[in-house]
Amino acid sequence: MLEISRKTNLLEQASYKYSLQDVKEPNLYRDMYNYEEAPKIAFNQRRVPMNMPEDIWITDTSFRDGQQAMAPYTVKQIVDLFKLMSRLGGPYGLIRQSEFFIYSEKDRQAVQECMDLGLKFPEITTWIRANKKDFKLVRDLGIKETGILVSCSDYHIFKKMNMTRKQAVEYYLETIRSAFDAGVVPRCHLEDITRADFYGFVVPFVNEIMKLSEEAGVPVKIRACDTMGYGVPYTGAALPRSVSGIIYGLQHYSGVPSEMLEWHGHNDFYHAVSNASTAWLYGCCAVNCSLLGIGERTGNIPLEAMVFEYAGLRGSLDGMDTTAITDIGKYFEEEIGYEIPPRTPFVGEDFNVTKAGIHADGLLKDEEVYNIFNTEKLLKRKPGVTVSKTSGLAGIAYWINDHYNLTGENEIRKEDPIVAELKEWIDRQYDEGRTTNISNRELREKLKEMKQND
Incomplete structure (x- = not known):
């Protein structure tokens, strides 16, 4: 069957409808991920078109993922950094959202004080455990969107959750329905996507999410999480490590619009920034970062790095105030006591x-x-x-x-x-x-x- 693609405006075959492969044994990609050896980068020479969205932006996870890697911030520190982040993002909100924990009283106080600032950007979102009690907490705080964990590799489904793929899909979809019932927009965090069976699990699962979203009339965001930093930006690289292949597949085979798609990367193999830029180039509107790249293990995508990547790709800062980067670096060292490695680009003592x-x-x-x-x-x-x-x-x-x-x-x-x-x-x-x-x-x-x- 031929259909006009809304993305390319070309006649394309619409027969590629992937079904869930509910395998009995997990697919751990041992030819690529032999635990006793360095991970291998495979190529299949399949190339997908570059497809930069009309608008791209940055989202932040400093107060969620970032806090998991260092001593917790005080309420005052969160509020001060939030204000600096807003200044950095500029009047057009190029730092669009910031993600918070809401488990403790201190977390909720920080959220409330940041909301009381009345800043348009960044919009405050949360990350929660996927249960009805937490969804109600998000709604009661007046927050419109929350992240929920939907781990998608067999490492997590079989080894951590002790489920089959079919059971995982059913559990995740019920969780998403709970978000809809609470009046909250869910942001589905596809954890460990660079070790997942992309066409055997990820695409069929996201298809079900998009179908549920359409039926409920509620938008759903999809965050592609390179949890272990395995993603690579190389043209012709094979899935599941190909960043361009992941972004193309989520758009082309699951119909996820660019503005509902977000990339979340880690820096285990030094690819965090280049992978994030690749996600932008191939159709993802949002890249999720943290201040100074602080995050689990080797860290997240450094937010300040993507500010300059944005300027390089767009030819303009579009109102972002980059002098705030220096003030953020000083704040981390002088107020928080965090020691920035001296050769860190843009913020390190020796960078210039x-x-x-x-x-x-x-x-x-x-x-x-x-x-x-x-x-x-x-x-x-x-x-x-x-x-x-x-x-x-x-x-x-x-x-x-x-x-x-x-x-x-x-x-x-x-x-x-x-x-x-x-x-x-x-x-x-x-x-x-x-x-x-x-x-x-x-x-x-x-x-x-x-x-x-x-």
């Missing part, structure tokens, strides 16, 4: 700081040579240098100009005698066995001493 003399020479001539963009404008952070044994004359001159705000005619050149004298002192430090960088305090004190001896 060079220690190599040849790089400092480039910065001295024109900062654009060795700085990724105007970090002073976009992040309120000037490029800097750290003085060490490899800094050279250029690095020392740059440090002096930067720390004493010397510009124009007052600027120190690397040929200046004071630079040569300071370098001689630094070289002696390392000749005598020093192994650490020269601190800013030490440099200031040495310059003060040199000036007094003139």
Whole structure:
């Protein structure tokens, strides 16, 4: 049978209706996921069309998934970060939603205080255990949407839940009906989708969800969860690891609209950002992130990374205030006591700081040579240098100009005698066995001493 596709406006075969394969033994993809070896990336050379949605956005899970990986935030910390996140997302709400726990009194107080701010974005959503009592709690708080766990790999269905695929589908659908009865929009978290039997379970199950949604007249969101970070962004990669294949399949064979589709990834194999961008490119409107990427094991998709991915793909920040990223980083370190690894992009202490003399020479001539963009404008952070044994004359001159705000005619050149004298002192430090960088305090004190001896 041929039908006009609403997605491509082309005649396409509509005979691909996948049925649930209720297998007796779990499909654990042992050829790909041999637990004693590194996971293998298989290719079948099947390619799907790129299909960027008209609108894309970011959602947040800092107060849900993020809180599972560190000491719980206080109510004040949640409210402060929520306000910074709203500022970062800008007037158009490019950080569209933020996800909260609501189990404890403290969780609910944080939700209420964030709601009392009256901010349009991010919209507050929740994540709950799938039972009627929790659905009522969501509704009573005045929250319209909640996430529910619908694990979809046989690792979870057979090994954790001790069910068959058919039993799992029946249980999940009853849970979704409970959400409808409570007047809450369910967001179905397809946990462990990158180890799931995509056409034998995921597509038939999502088809049932979409059918139930249509019958009830209530929208349902689908979150594709790369729980273990197995997803890959490569063209021609085989399922279940292909991110583009997953997004295409959910749209093409289950009819999930782009605006109801969300990608949630982890960074176990360093693919979190590239996988999220791939999800956008192939038809997913939302990518779910956390501040600084804080989350279980190796973390989630860093929210600040996707802000700049958005700008790169769209050619504009569209109102997002990226200076809030620096304030968020400072808040984590100064108010929460979280130690950010110094080389973390955008927020780490050293992210735009060079220690190599040849790089400092480039910065001295024109900062654009060795700085990724105007970090002073976009992040309120000037490029800097750290003085060490490899800094050279250029690095020392740059440090002096930067720390004493010397510009124009007052600027120190690397040929200046004071630079040569300071370098001689630094070289002696390392000749005598020093192994650490020269601190800013030490440099200031040495310059003060040199000036007094003139």
